[in-house]
Each structure stands twice: as structure tokens, then as C-alpha cells.
Amino acid sequence: KTTVGRDVCLYFSKEMNQRSKTQLRMEGQLHRAIERGELFLEYQPVVDMSTGRISSFEALIRWRHPELGLVTPDNFIPMAENAGLIESIGDWVLENACRQLKAWQTRGHDHLSMAINLSPVQLRKAELAENIVSIVEQTGISPGSLTIEITESALIQNLDTAVSIIDRLSSVGIRVSLDDFGTGYSSLSYLKRFPIDIVKIDRSFLQDFPSHAHDTAIISAIIAMAHSLGLHVIAEGVETEEQLKVLQNLKCDEIQGYLFSRPISREQATALLSSPSNI
Numbered sequence: 134k135t136t137v138g139r140d141v142c143l144y145f146s147k148e149m150n151q152r153s154k155t156q157l158r159m160e161g162q163l164h165r166a167i168e169r170g171e172l173f174l175e176y177q178p179v180v181d182m183s184t185g186r187i188s189s190f191e192a193l194i195r196w197r198h199p200e201l202g203l204v205t206p207d208n209f210i211p212m213a214e215n216a217g218l219i220e221s222i223g224d225w226v227l228e229n230a231c232r233q234l235k236a237w238q239t240r241g242h243d244h245l246s247m248a249i250n251l252s253p254v255q256l257r258k259a260e261l262a263e264n265i266v267s268i269v270e271q272t273g274i275s276p277g278s279l280t281i282e283i284t285e286s287a288l289i290q291n292l293d294t295a296v297s298i299i300d301r302l303s304s305v306g307i308r309v310s311l312d313d314f315g316t317g318y319s320s321l322s323y324l325k326r327f328p329i330d331i332v333k334i335d336r337s338f339l340q341d342f343p344s345h346a347h348d349t350a351i352i353s354a355i356i357a358m359a360h361s362l363g364l365h366v367i368a369e370g371v372e373t374e375e376q377l378k379v380l381q382n383l384k385c386d387e388i389q390g391y392l393f394s395r396p397i398s399r400e401q402a403t404a405l406l407s408s409p410s411n412i
């Protein structure tokens with residue numbers, strides 16, 4: 134028994150050691166990823182239901198790892214948060230997304246806007262607000278064409294600092310969107326005390342929708358309440374025509390999802406913006 138215990142113990146510590154080594158190596162690599170140009174953005178279109186045209190893009194980060202290939206954000210953002218790298222990555226995302234938006238606006242897509250995701254860790258530092266405002270000024274986009282996406286739980290976790298940040302952003306005209314809405318525990322009427330402009334219904338509600346009556350009822354209620362509070366509603370993760378129809382009937386303002394387009398490269402996005410279907 135003792136032998137087994139020791140073996141198990143040895144096995145575990147070896148395993149953990151192995152994992153932390155990999156982890157540390159990845160962290161070091163992530164550190165250099167920005168300088169080496171291994172990070173890049175993809176853009177997923179958000180479509181206005183009333184016009185059928187692209188109203189904005191959501192910038193989504195990716196890492197082209199030299200050995201591992203494409204690494205998705207769920208696999209490195211948490212690491213960046215733990216390793217103290219999320220601020221510099223966040224700044225990199227903001228600068229690049231705003232610069233890209235400026236380029237598209239200059240080419241004639243002047244009403245286009247850009248949405249950027251913020252990590253809950255970034256929302257713990259009040260300086261973030263000034264940082265964002267100065268990036269907007271430097272890139273020359275109008276503040277109203279930038280939307281900051283924060284999750285409901287990130288807002289609640291860091292209430293004081295997060296609220297001071299979104300107050301400041303909102304005061305200069307930057308829009309604030311509540312991401313993954315419906316997965317947290319707060320109510321919309323409570324959140325209305327904060328300067329929020331947009332609600333993004335989490336895609337988990339659309340997974341079995343519209344076949345699940347419950348999900349349809351929840352989505353319907355979120356849209357109705359958001360509208361009564363003067364908020365704009367985006368449904369994300371729209372994959373089927375059937376979902377689109379129901380969302381149209383429920384008067385959802387905008388949709389995002391594989392049905393219209395997956396996240397795409399800058400070049401593909403540029404082409405899509407000028408395609409006949411978008412004019």
C-alpha cells in the first residue's frame with residue numbers, strides 16, 4: 134500500500150512538474166509573441182437586421198505559435214492574465230483594431246464600428262480608461278465607433294473600478310457592451326444603473342434554440358426588457374436560418390455568427406465590406 138501511495142505521489146508530482154514546465158515555457162513564448170509578430174486579429178462581422186449590412190466587426194485575437202500552430206484565445210488569454218501579460222496584449226489588440234477600423238473608415242466605410250474584448254483583469258486597473266481614450270485619439274477614430282465588450286461577471290467582480298472605467302469611457306462617447314449576457318446572475322434593471330449601451334445575448338441560449346421553448350422565452354424576455362431600457366441587442370452564435378427568423382420576429386437588432394460569417398482575416402473582411410451583398 135505504501136509503495137502504491139508513493140508511486141501515485143511520484144506520478145502526480147512528476148506530472149505537475151511537467152505541466153508547470155510547459156506552462157512556464159508557453160509564458161515565456163507568449164511574452165515574445167508580440168515582438169515576434171505571432172499575435173494577430175481576426176474580425177467577425179456583426180450584421181444589422183434592418184439593413185442586412187455589416188455594422189461592425191468584433192476583433193478576436195489569435196496566436197500563431199511557431200510549433201503548436203494556431204492557438205485560440207481560450208487557450209492563452211487565461212495564461213496571459215496569470216502571467217501579468219494581459220495589459221500589454223490588451224493594448225496591442227486595441228491599437229491594432231483601432232488602426233484597422235480607421236483604415237476601413239478612410240476607404241469609405243465611415244459608419245463601421247469595432248468591438249474589442251476586455252479581460253476582467255484589465256478592469257481592475259483604473260488607468261485602463263485613459264489608456265483606451267489615448268489610443269482612440271492617436272488612431273483618429275471617433276470614440277462612438279469603438280465598443281468595449283465586458284462580461285457581466287467581470288463588471289460585478291470589480292464593481293468600483295470597472296464602473297469608474299466605463300463611466301469615463303462612456304463620457305467620451307465610447308460604447309459599452311455587456312458580453313455573454315444571461316450567463317451571470319445580475320438583472321438588466323440592475324445593470325441599467327451603469328452606462329451600458331448594448332447587450333450581447335450569450336450563444337448558449339441559441340444552442341438548442343428555437344426548439345427549446347425555455348430558451349426562446351428567455352431570449353424574448355431579454356430583448357423586450359433591453360429595448361424597454363433603451364439598450365441595443367446583439368445575438369451571438371447565430372448558426373441557422375431558423376434562429377435568424379425567430380430573432381427577426383423578436384426584433385433583435387443585430388446578429389453575429391457562423392450563419393453570416395466566421396471570424397475572418399483582415400483581407401477577407403476588406404473584401405466582404407466591398408462585396409455587392411454589403412452595398
Ligand code: C2E
Pocket residue numbers: 177192193194205206207210223226250251252312313336369370371372389390391392396
Ligand atoms: P467571446 O467574446 O464570447 O467571442 C465569441 C466567440 O464565439 C469567438 O470565439 C467566436 O469565434 C465564437 N463564435 C462566433 N460565432 C459563433 C457561432 O456561430 N458558433 C460558434 N460555435 N461559435 C461562434 P474565439 O474567437 O475563440 O474567442 C473566445 C473568447 O476569447 C472570446 O469569447 C473572448 O472572451 C476571448 N477573446 C477573444 N479575443 C480577445 C481579446 O482580444 N482580448 C481578450 N481579453 N479576450 C479575447
Ligand code: CA
Pocket residue numbers: 191250282312
Ligand atoms: Ca465578445
Ligand code: CA
Pocket residue numbers: 312313333335336369
Ligand atoms: Ca460572447
Ligand code: CA
Pocket residue numbers: 313
Ligand atoms: Ca464567451
